[in-house]
Amino acid sequence: MRMTVPTEVLREAIVDALVEFAPDGSRLMVLLGRLGLESPGEVFIEDGLFTYTxxxxxxxxxxQDLIAFAQRVVTQVGSDRVDEMLRTYGVRSAHGQFQQLIFAGLGPKPKIVMVDATQNIIKVTTHRHLWMIYDRPLLSSGLTVQALIDWWRTEHPDLTAGKDDVAVSRLLRLRMFQSLPKTSPPQRRFFSSYYARVDRLYPALGFEQPALLPEVHLHYDPYSQTDPTNDKDLERQRMDFLMLLPDGSRVVIEIDGAQHYSREERLAEGVRKIASPQLYGEMMAADRDLRLSGYELYRFGARELPPEQPDTVGAVVNEFFERLLPAAE
Known part of the structure; x- marks a missing residue:
């Protein structure tokens, strides 16, 4: 069983790494400023490099902020010791360390640039304000509702000032709900039913249930998507929902309407939806790729979430999560 390094030990390792990298006062002050550490007024460099740092x-x-800072130290300074400690906290994906999630968009796709190609570090430069971008380290607890609340407080201090976790949670959910397509009422009902379940489990279990994230970018390919002369390089651009669980599982949930397996055709008697083997085959191929990449995938039919039967919707959603997340009960 992997043991997590205490944060006090991690702090000392970071201090050692910084002083070792910049062993004189002037270089150390420049380094700490570049890494974004605030300058305290009660201690000075003359008090000693280790004390000052x-x-x-x-x-x-x-x-979480300490772990994020430790990652910057490893990237910009280099420290095998700090890097090894970070491995006891982070949940690694199938292809490397978790970087960020881009989800719940309210408008055009973000413009993304790569600021460090050797480490695949990207930066959103345009339309960032229209998207939610979670870029904190992913801990062994997965991504919980509480972690999302704490992050939202940091992102929007003016909006959340003076509000308790319950109030912040409501603001956060409203913002995520606004990203759900109005053309998919079943998707909206699924989202609302899950967070109604979270509320039922609160306060006994706090907000430690996994967060249900809507409209999450899985792949990103803005070029072939907008050029009708090219084949699409990546078919599935976005997931309906994503959850990151404590055991490292990545759960994708898709809500399927008729558009997933049929096309509209104009006939003499009007417009009808005709089953499309091509669409169905493309969806199945994308599902296989997703599973082979390490994701768990669950699909719900829109008819399972009928608008005229809210109790049925709640029962379907609750039964699913009772089986998926038995430890939460």
Whole structure:
């Protein structure tokens, strides 16, 4: 069983790495400023390099912020010791370390540039304000509702000031709900039913249930998607829902309407939806790719979530999550 390194030990390892990299006062102050550490007023470089660095690092308060800072230290300074400690916290994906999630968009796709090609580090430069971008380290607990609330507070301090977790959770859910397509009422009902379940489990279990993230970018290919002369390089651009569980599982949930397996055709008697083997085959091929990449995939038919039967919708959603997340009960 993997043991997580205490954060106090990680802090000391970071201090050691920084002082080792910049062993004189002037270089150390420049380095700490470049890494974004605030300059304290109660301690000075003359008090000693380790003391000075330790106090500046104390401005990083939460465990997740400390882990994010440690990742910057490994990237910009280099430290095998800190890197090894980080491995006890992070959940690695099938292809490397978790970087970020781009989800719940309210408008055009974001413009993305690569700022470090050697480490696949990207930056959103346009339309960022229209998207939610979770870029904190992913801990062994997965991505919980509480972690999402804590992140949302940091992202929107003015909006969340003075509000408790329940109030912030409502604001957060409203923002995510707004991203759900109005053309897919079943998707909206699924989202609302899941968070109604979270509310029923609160406060006994707090907000430690996995967060249900809507409209998550899985692949990103803005070029072939907008050029009708080219074949699409990546068919499935976005997931309806994603959950990141404590055991490292990545769960994708899709809500299927008729558009997933049929096409509209104009006939003499009007427009009808005709079953499309091609669409169905493309969907199955994308599903296989997703599973082979390490994701778990679950599909719900839109008819399972009828608008005139809210109790039925709630029962279907609750039964699914009771079986998927038995430890939460």
């Amino acid at each position: 330790r106090v500046r690092l104390d401005t990083v308060k939460t465990d």
